[in-house]
Amino acid sequence: MAKVHITNVVVLDNPSSFFNPFQFELTFECIEELKEDLEWKMIYVGSAESEEYDQVLDTIYVGPIPEGRHIFVFQADPPDTSRIPEQDALGVTIVLLTCSYRGQEFVRVGYFINNDYSDQELRENPPQKPLFDKMTRNILASKPRVTRFKINWDDTNGNSEENIDGEAGTSGNNQTENGMVFDELAMEEPQDENSLVMPGNENSNSLAMEC
Secondary structure (H helix, E strand, C coil), X not given: CCCEEEEEEEEXXXXXXXXXXXXXXXXXXXXXXXXXXEEEEEEEECCCCCHHHCEEEEEEEECCECCEXXXXXXXXXXXXXXXXXXXXXXXXXXXXXXXXXXXXEEEXXXXXXXXXXXXXXXXXXXXXXXXXHHEEEEECCCCCXXXXXXXXXXXXXXXXXXXXXXXXXXXXXHEXXXXXXXXXXXXXXXXXXXXXXXXXXXXXXXXXXXX
16 A cells, blocks of 8 residues: 555646746645655656656655655756757646655656747747747646556565556556656646646545555
């Protein structure tokens, strides 16, 4: 059984300027004390063509974790624009939030991002060289994709991938061009367009996703 359940994710400061920090408020529950840290990463996908352009925006360690409910804001600087191919600067890309325990990733939440110019004239006639300081970043907060992994919480021997329904394996229909796999999350009505509430017991006020 998973020992950590992500119960809510809120995308803060969205939409925002491209150069503003990413901010996510994460709520999770720990069903028993964890002696070691949870490792959280935020990853920006620079191109759908190759993982070579993925950037780890930040890595933080949270722990040891007592039993109970925990909330924190995960903030990271925007990506290094020199590492983003010019042809991929505009349009749709992905930001990933991952969490690992003892080196084993057990959940990955992905959000699609739309990068576009705020100025109508630039949208209609985009310059050949991207002007990142003129761009707006809009995270599609209401449409997350989630991949879960079974792990050994008490040792480091292996893990396996699960979809949101708990069935092993992946579906080719959910595979992105760069090979990452997401499963669409069924959601309760969010508090606002930037708030994601994970599904859970319909009789409970504390909704949870079992990882």
